[in-house]
Amino acid sequence: MRFYFGVVFTSLLFFLIGNISEAQTGTLSGIVVDELTGAAVDLAILQIEETNVFAESADEGSFEMEVPAKVSLQLRVSRIGYNSLIKSLPEFEIGENRTVVIYLVPVDADLEVIVRSGRIEEVTMIRERAEELRMIPSVSGNFESLLSGIALGTYGGTGGELSSQYIVRGGNYDENLVYVNDFEIYRPQLISTSQQEGLSFPNINLIRDISFSSGGFLPRYGDKMSSVLDIRYKVPTEFRLGLEASMLGGGIHMEGSTWMGDHGQNKLRYLAGFRYKTTRYLLGTLDVTGEYSPDFYDFQAYVTYDFNPSLQLGLIGNYNRSIYTFIPEERTTASGLVDFALQLSSVFEGSELDDFENFMGGASLTWVPERDENPLYLKFLTSAFQSDENETTDILGFYRLAQIDTDIGSDNLGEEIAILGTGTQHKYKRNFLTLRVMNLKHRGGIEFNQLGGENRSSSNFVEWGTGYKREYFNDWINEWERLDSAGYSIPYDGNDVTLFSVLKTENSEYSNRFDGFVQNTYTLVDHGSREWQIAGGVRFNYWDLNNELVISPRLSTSLKPLDWARDMSFRLSAGFYAQPPFYRELRRPDGTLNFDLKAQQSFHLVGGFTWDFGESTGTRRKYRWITELYYKNLWNLVSYELDNVKIQYSGENDATGYVFGIDTRLNGEFVPGAESWINLSILSAREKLDGITHLKRELGEPEAQKVSNVPRPSDQLVTVSIFFQDYLPHNENFKMHLNLEFGTGLPFGLRDNNRVFRNTYRYPPYHRVDIGFSYLLWDQKNTDSRPNSIFRSTRRVWASLEVFNLMQVQNEASKTWVKTIFQTQYAIPNYLTSRRINLRFQIDI
The missing domain is CATH 2.60.40.1120 (Carboxypeptidase-like, regulatory domain)
Incomplete structure (x- = not known):
């Protein structure tokens, strides 16, 4: 239906x-x-x-x-x-x-209010046009996978190229806010591996521009600790149709507008898009062979209607479904060092079937009355989100772990020389979750302009907002794992057959949240001297499930000297950020819910500058260099373990921590007409579990030493991301798009024993190069010279050849832990995808 x-x-x-x-x-x-x-x-x-x-x-x-x-x-x-x-x-x-x-001619106030969104540009936000990003080669096909190239301090985490989840400045995936035209976007909760991930909500073909803050954002945004992604969909003025097809799926999108009403003064605008994605071609490069059947669908539409120049109705709708079927057959994975290497060989029986179905609908009413002074806007929004999630797994694996010969001069090089363990691993899941969120929200703003003389002007822009959320979740979790080594169940007690792990729970809960904010942005312009802006306010959040009220004051200021030879601006932000728990944070490892769990909290201090330099011409923009230093103090943390993209929370406020670092980005047209980005981030993210004396054993030392803190699961020392574009001399129709990512390894610890000796190991560095070559087969400008082209009824036609993982690097997503009857554990890597070639066609009509 x-x-x-x-x-x-x-x-x-x-x-x-x-x-x-x-x-x-x-x-x-x-x-x-x-x-x-x-x-x-x-x-x-x-x-x-x-x-x-x-x-x-x-x-x-x-x-x-x-x-x-x-x-x-x-x-x-x-x-x-x-x-x-x-x-x-x-x-x-x-x-x-x-x-x-x-x-x-602009009015005296330099702040611009876009009527149909009620949006003010903020000094804490980085803004980019989506059109610049459409040609970047992306394995996941999701917009979020591109953020590491354009946003400060952002990287993909252990999910790698298959995932749309991202980490910002030492946080985790659940600490990020996402909005589309002021509607808050939610994600599935049960996804545990990046192979299960389908299409995320943002459709890059419908996006006009994005704003992103990596921290220090103002109170108008919600209650999360790390970042804000604020997406604005297009405001179409004429009919457009786009088609896209590749070896990983395809899609169609359309946009348009029409004048309506008796006098043609009412305007209807519409955007619609359908996407389909399948990753079976990519998953065929994984170590585990078998039958992969991932099918992901997404349909969404956004429609606005102007009753008059001051009043607009907006409607948004989305249906998203991800179906992942997997029948494993066998696996052979080798890992280790030059003098000691292991090989895990497995054969499997059984299958996995996961189904994630999401619905979202919303409506907004925006009123901007015509006023000669003191512009005002009022906006009312309502939305509903529902997620039905099913995980069903019943897989039996028979494994053999062996040491292999690494002696180059040996006749048995690469063959097994010792069996370290054999056994059986049986994983069973029947997990079901229904999640519903209903939102009511009001936002408004009014601007007061003042003239301080011929060369001076100022303004105050006051914004306010209130919100109510009604949340419901109903879960039924039944999962267990049985390990058998050499004919004995682990853990072994000699009498009973004991399962290695068991989780059974059934929960159903309603809750209500209330939030609101007020903030003022003061702007002073001394023409020819300086432009100064200070914005501050306070935000509150109350949740009736734990009866907690959180108050979060925030302040941001920026200064732009107008009499300098260099085009620079400086900014400083500080504030408190709280993250009340959602479904996943409430759940303890044993499945019980902690209704006394308090909001995680942090204090942000962020300072930085922006420098625009170089020549700006009609065909070439200036270069932009952005740098930010930051410090975050964290308390009331809910500690967690990270396995692929699964976050397993402790369900307790049991940790404190801190994060500090520096992010820098340089972007510009290194080649005229082709924008490129270079991002570098350095950070340290540390934590301490309450009541635990952490220990660390240095290599070669017999005794462990006490340490005051340990790495957080998202502690990634260095990340580098480069997106570079170029084209052939004298032929701009043939372009190259290079996407390079590097990140030092994330920490991890022993399975089920990661508290005292916490996160003492690290994954190898993640490094990957994706490259794309695109050719403009047709441009509307060529109609006179090629009147008989089969593409003459289209605007543009692109053909692209993409090579994913050009260097064929084996990056790790997680570890498979093999445990012997003597309680010895071996960590075998689960690798991400290898090299693949993709063909892509884009047609714009």
């Missing part, structure tokens, strides 16, 4: 396109620009007075409209944040095409 609804809904959107043309007309086109900066101005409304002829400037400021001929015209141009303009147009001849450039 849901499938047919999606088909019908998509079909209806295709037929919403309507254009009214008149016989006695001319064509007016051009671009709207900021008179002070020369930057393109989007979302400007252009109207021929006393007619129903309207247009809206696109992202690049361009517009086109049919106007009456043989009469004098008055063109009105308006845009929030700019003074309105009325321009007289001489009479058009019938069929005449005329191009103009329209300059808009």
Whole structure:
């Protein structure tokens, strides 16, 4: 039923396109620009007075409209944040095409409010256009996998290239906020391996731009400890259709707008996208051979309707399903050193079937009344999210662990010379979770402008918001593992057959959350001298399940000298950040829930600068260098173990910690017209478990030494990410896209014995190179020279050849622990994907 609804809904959107043309007309086109900066101005409304002829400037400021001929015209141009303009147009001849450039003057306040989103640019946020990122080769196909290249202090963690989960400045995946047009986005909770992960919510083909903060963000954002990803979907001005196909799946997306109403003053805009992904081609490179059947689907739509220039309704909907079926057959994995190497050989019986089904729907109403001064916006949002998650596994593995000959001169090189253990491992899961979240939210803001003289102006932008969430979860968990070594069950007591681990629980709970914030952004501009901004406020959160009220004050300031030869700005942020527990944090390892669990808390101190340098021309932007230093103090932490992408929390506020580091990013057009990014991060993330005396044994030392703290599971000393673009000389149609990632190893400890000697080992460094070569098969500009091309009805057609894991590096996702009857444990690596070649086609209509 849901499938047919999606088909019908998509079909209806295709037929919403309507254009009214008149016989006695001319064509007016051009671009709207900021008179002070020369930057393109989007979302400007252009109207021929006393007619129903309207247009809206696109992202690049361009517009086109049919106007009456043989009469004098008055063109009105308006845009929030700019003074309105009325321009007289001489009479058009019938069929005449005329191009103009329209300059808009900003109002005194330098803060810009985008009417339809109620959004203010913040000094703590990094903003990027999504169009720049569409060609980056990505294994997962998810937008989040690109963040390590553009966001400060962000990296992928142990899930590697298959996962869309990311770590920011020593946090974990659950510490990140994601918004799409002010709607909060949720994720499945039971996923334990990156192979199970499907398509995340953000669809890069629908995204206009993104803002990202790695810490120190203002109170207007929610209650998490690490980061904010704020995504804005496109504001379409005309019909567009896109198709994409590759060896990993494909998709279709469309966008458009149409004037409606009796006088053509009401505008309907729509975005819709369908995606399909399968990773069976990639999973065929893993050590475990068998039948992989992953199928992932996503359909979403976003529609807005302008009742008038001041009132807009927004509707968003999403259906997402991930089905992962796996029937393992056998495995052979070798690892070790030059003088000591192990080989694990296994054969399997059984299968795994996982099904994650998510629904999300929301509505927003935004009102921005027309006011001569003190712009105001009010926004009301409601949304609902439901996740139905099923994990079913019943796999029996028969294994043999052996030492292999590493002597180069030996006749038995690579063969088994000693059997260290044989046995059976039986994993069983029947895990089911239903999660529902209902949201009601209000946000508003008002701006007060002041003139302090001919060369001085200031403004205050006051924002507020309140929210209510109703949460429900119902889980039924039944999983166990049996280990048999040399015919004896582990653990062995001589009398009973004991399972190695058992988890059985059934929980059902409703809860209510209330939150809110108020903040003010004060901006002072001394023209020709400086631009100074200070923003501060407070946020509160109350949860009735543990009856905890958390207050979080935050402050941020920035300074931009206007009389310097260098184009630089400086910023400093400080504040308290609390993260009340969600479903996963509540669950102890034994399955019981801790309703007394308190919010994890942290204090952020972040300082940095931005320097724009180099020549800026019409075809080339300046280089941008961003650097931030930060310190985070952490308390009331809920400690956890990290295994692939599964986070197993302790369910107790049992740790304290800290994180400090430095992030730096350089981006620009090293090759004109091709943006590139270079990111470098260095950090230290440490923790201490309450009531535990941590020990560490140095190599070669017989006695262990006390240590005051230990690495957090996300302690990754150095990460480097490079995305570089280039093209052939004299032929910009042939481009190269290189994506390089490097990260030092994450820590881990012994299975089921990782408290005193905690996280004493590290994975090998993660390093990977993906490269793509793309060729522009067709461009609309070539219509005159190639009128008979089969692509003549399209705008652009790209063909790409991508090579994933170019260097064929064996990166590790996790460890398989093999335990003998004598309680000796051996850690065998579970490797990520190897080299694969992908063909991709993109068609824009």
